[in-house]
Amino acid sequence: MVKKKRGFQEVAAAAEPVTVEENISLNNLRANLDEIKTYDGVIGYILRNSTSAAIELKDSTKLIDYAIISSSALDASEELSKLFDLGAVKDIIVEGKGVKVLSLIVGENRISIFLEKDTDCEKILKKLH
Amino acid sequence: MDNEVYTFALKNALNEIRNVCPDITNTFMFREDGEIIVGDENTPEKTMVHVVDAFDGIFEKADAIGGVECITIEGSNGKVNVSWLNDLYFVTVTSRKADMNHVNTVTRVLIPTVLRLLEKICPTPLKSKSPLTKTKQTKTKHQPKIPMVKELEKPELMEEPVEETVMEEPKETVEAETKHEQLLPEPPVNQFIVENIGGLLVPSDTVRIDTEILSQWEELYEGREIEEVEIGTFYGKTMRCKVKTIKDSKYEEKGIIQIPEKIQLALEIKKGELVRAKPIIE
Numbered sequence: 390m391v392k393k394k395r396g397f398q399e400v401a402a403a404a405e406p407v408t409v410e411e412n413i414s415l416n417n418l419r420a421n422l423d424e425i426k427t428y429d430g431v432i433g434y435i436l437r438n439s440t441s442a443a444i445e446l447k448d449s450t451k452l453i454d455y456a457i458i459s460s461s462a463l464d465a466s467e468e469l470s471k472l473f474d475l476g477a478v479k480d481i482i483v484e485g486k487g488v489k490v491l492s493l494i495v496g497e498n499r500i501s502i503f504l505e506k507d508t509d510c511e512k513i514l515k516k517l518h
Numbered sequence: 519m520d521n522e523v524y525t526f527a528l529k530n531a532l533n534e535i536r537n538v539c540p541d542i543t544n545t546f547m548f549r550e551d552g553e554i555i556v557g558d559e560n561t562p563e564k565t566m567v568h569v570v571d572a573f574d575g576i577f578e579k580a581d582a583i584g585g586v587e588c589i590t591i592e593g594s595n596g597k598v599n600v601s602w603l604n605d606l607y608f609v610t611v612t613s614r615k616a617d618m619n620h621v622n623t624v625t626r627v628l629i630p631t632v633l634r635l636l637e638k639i640c641p642t643p644l645k646s647k648s649p650l651t652k653t654k655q656t657k658t659k660h661q662p663k664i665p666m667v668k669e670l671e672k673p674e675l676m677e678e679p680v681e682e683t684v685m686e687e688p689k690e691t692v693e694a695e696t697k698h699e700q701l702l703p704e705p706p707v708n709q710f711i712v713e714n715i716g717g718l719l720v721p722s723d724t725v726r727i728d729t730e731i732l733s734q735w736e737e738l739y740e741g742r743e744i745e746e747v748e749i750g751t752f753y754g755k756t757m758r759c760k761v762k763t764i765k766d767s768k769y770e771e772k773g774i775i776q777i778p779e780k781i782q783l784a785l786e787i788k789k790g791e792l793v794r795a796k797p798i799i800e
Contacts, residue, residue, distance in 0.1 A: 442711065442790030444772070452773040453709050454582035456792070461575025466591045468572040472565060473544065473611045475593025482590045483576055485583025 430508030459501030532558035541616030705796040710775035724760040726776040746798040
């Protein structure tokens with residue numbers, strides 16, 4: 390009986406800090422993204438991980454299209470990284486005639502930020518890395 | 519013969535680019551529809567096809583960002599760049615130490631010059647004749663890909679968009695009832711992001727979607743009321759359930775489907791995931 394109790398306590402003690410850390414980093418990330426959203430030229434963002442998704446877009450009619458572009462860009466980067474031995478992918482930028490999409494993976498979080506075409510990505514990347 | 523001249527000239531140009539910039543490891547070109555034009559001698563066709571495939575999802579939805587002009591993937595060991603040059607996509611793979619100014623100067627001057635020169639010498643459209651060359655028109659235009667979760671690509675979920683099946687004429691030999699069914703358009707399939715719905719008075723067998731989508735479906739079926747939908751997950755699970763419009767205005771026009779917990783559990787999905795839904799017409 391004692392053994393069981395001790396075992397349970399060990400598991401709980403080991404699991405708790407990880408969850409708290411994850412929550413803190415996710416909250417930080419969301420806070421950073423909310424700040425980035427206020428920058429000039431930022432249209433919105435999509436943040437996804439295995440348990441949740443957050444979407445902030447000025448034009449919600451394009452949500453599905455943007456979500457697919459975001460996901461495709463991140464998937465493509467993983468495939469091409471393997472194919473050409475690119476190593477860890479830092480970021481992916483898809484430039485359209487009107488909109489630019491900056492995608493990156495931070496921890497387990499897949500992020501895409503949608504920008505007006507001429508917006509500088511450097512400030513955003515510094516904020517997120 | 520013209521195509522061979524084009525291919526030969528371009529292949530040489532790509533090889534020369536690699537000679538001038540040794541930090542370029544691979545280069546090739548493909549058309550907007552995915553047809554591969556030519557690659558350097560260091561890049562196997564299989565690799566080129568793989569790259570074009572990887573960009574499928576982006577090109578399919580390119581209209582949403584005004585068409586793709588450039589894609590850059592920056593890795594710790596190297597970089598992939600896809601640029602739109604003279605109506606073609608030009609792919610370069612460079613090593614980490616590459617001087618990108620030098621690479622860009624060479625590629626963005628040399629390739630357009632060669633293309634213009636070829637156009638003057640032999641003004642025919644670029645077409646590759648290689649049997650390995652991939653033409654992706656049928657795949658990209660007719661099969662919506664679901665890139666969020668790759669395992670999803672199961673046959674039952676790959677239904678064609680309604681616009682492409684509406685015009686199918688019923689065969690004369692089939693029974694009258696079947697004829698009637700064929701006259702109806704194929705149910706359109708929409709993608710949604712899952713959102714929770716809860717509360718005491720919320721029925722556990724009913725999902726909620728945008729009024730606009732429901733109206734579009736009803737319009738498609740000449741005003742018939744859509745009472746049920748089939749939800750499909752990208753893992754191949756499907757479920758038929760009742761449907762109503764979203765009541766909470768904050769979820770409207772966001773591509774969201776509100777699904778009660780019971781259905782989420784049955785479909786093994788959760789908030790934030792993508793699902794597909796189509797109306798059930800009986």
